[in-house]
Amino acid sequence: MQEKLEEVLLLQMDYTSLNTPAMARRGALIRREIAEELREWLPGLETVAGIGPLAVEGRDATGPKSLIPWTRVYSSQRSPSATVGWYVVYLFSAHGDRVCLSLNQGTTTWNGGAYVPRAVPGLLRRVDWARGLLSLPEADTEGWTKTIQLDGGANKLGLGYQTGNVMAREYALDAIPADDVLEADLRRAVAWLGSVYRAMDSALNVPGEAGPEVADAELAVDISAGNRRRRTGNGFRLTTEEKNAIELRAVSVATDQLIRDGYTVRDVGATRAYDLHARRGDENLVVEVKGTTSPGEIIILTRNEVTLHLERYPNNALAVVHSIKLDRNARPPVASDGVLVYEHPWAVDEERLTPISYRYETGLGD
Structure with a gap:
């Protein structure tokens, strides 16, 4: 040597x-x-x-x-x-x-x-x-x-x-x-x-690395595609309970702000392709909420979310709640704090979108 x-x-x-x-x-x-x-x-x-x-x-x-x-x-x-x-x-x-x-x-x-x-x-x-x-x-x-x-x-x-x-x-x-x-x-x-x-x-967050929500989404795509080459670490970084705690905290922070701004707010995330419906007088907004323990430079959007917000602009908004604190030792996990960044109307910049998977029809059913 x-x-x-x-x-x-x-x-x-x-x-x-x-x-x-x-x-x-x-x-x-x-x-x-x-x-x-x-x-x-x-x-x-x-x-x-x-x-x-x-x-x-x-x-x-x-x-x-x-x-x-x-x-x-x-x-x-x-x-x-x-x-x-x-x-x-x-x-x-x-x-x-x-x-x-x-x-x-x-x-x-x-x-x-x-x-x-x-x-x-x-x-x-x-x-x-x-x-x-x-x-x-x-x-x-x-x-x-x-x-x-x-x-x-x-x-x-x-x-x-x-x-x-x-x-x-x-x-x-x-x-x-x-x-x-x-x-x-x-x-x-x-x-x-x-x-x-x-x-x-x-670690939940490492400087320069994608937040855990992003990493988990990319890993899920790799697993679905049968791709082992890009997998890192030992698996998903967040449990289902931890994800739920982060999402609930983000929705709570965004809801509180919208109420302070004079809106009536309904949580529709369980049934719609967006999270909150906000109404103030004649104004009706569809609001996408994303929560993360990271600084929030990257979020994951589904195809349906992108399509809906392109169609509903300018009657739409994006609420990113970043830097959420997660107590993983609590049972169930507890999320707190968070910094809200709110964009209304939200014009989806398609140049900032990066596809992480494609659905491909093989023709085998023809």
């Missing part, structure tokens, strides 16, 4: 975006040889992580050869791609002077045509969240660093990796340790990764 890391760094000094013999050799090391060595360590790594099976992959190109290649250790359930979730990764500096073993995260998103960097403030909030989980005494982090330098200049991927780093160990080209030290360091990093994964599995 030591020799292979050194060879990649030496090849970095001959970097080009073209598939030259040097870059072809670099690719073989990143994607195959280093990955194979790491797979031999997986049984021990899985033991210290304590979160189920781990996988290894290396990448050195998406089109042109990447300036900063990498090989990562990850859970395929929790991080199905390098743009999603958390992982431990070897990042090779642009100038070949160092390789960083980093507890890191997805720092880009794919927009259908290119990888777009995630916003720095959001990445930093996630870094702070992850570091808070580790509760690291100084003795446990000796030799580790919270900042890394990949010498990528203005390279967006390199800057993203540097921002997204939680904890890292840097190895200079002339000081890469023996394999037993490399494996021990990797175990330490993977143990931290396990802590992050366990928190992800149980």
Whole structure:
């Protein structure tokens, strides 16, 4: 392992975006040889992580050869791609002077045509969240660093990796340790990764992640479609009782506000494609209510809800009650607080809608 890391760094000094013999050799090391060595360590790594099976992959190109290649250790359930979730990764500096073993995260998103960097403030909030989980005494982090330098200049991927780093160990080209030290360091990093994964599995809200209602809706779609690849964690994040408590709290907050505004309000959520019917004089509103424990950046809408509000505009409204507090220890669960954001009339912006599934007629019944 030591020799292979050194060879990649030496090849970095001959970097080009073209598939030259040097870059072809670099690719073989990143994607195959280093990955194979790491797979031999997986049984021990899985033991210290304590979160189920781990996988290894290396990448050195998406089109042109990447300036900063990498090989990562990850859970395929929790991080199905390098743009999603958390992982431990070897990042090779642009100038070949160092390789960083980093507890890191997805720092880009794919927009259908290119990888777009995630916003720095959001990445930093996630870094702070992850570091808070580790509760690291100084003795446990000796030799580790919270900042890394990949010498990528203005390279967006390199800057993203540097921002997204939680904890890292840097190895200079002339000081890469023996394999037993490399494996021990990797175990330490993977143990931290396990802590992050366990928190992800149980936390209601994680900075930069979809709220639990959104995650559960997407998981339900995946299960319905028989798609296991995108599933993360150990299952649904909210129980039926918890969902009901959040929904009831949101409806209560929205109803109270509408009453203060002079409306007569009826809860019609059990029988209609909207939640509240609000009447004030000759004004009749259909009101969609969404509750979430998250900051509310994303909500789930059904096809019927979208169709109805497109048809009923401008006699419609959207009430999002975000940052609801949920006491999961109470029986039944109790939801409280929440911040109401109210939009009336609500013009559904179809450019903000993202389909998460399609119904397809196979023709088998013809």
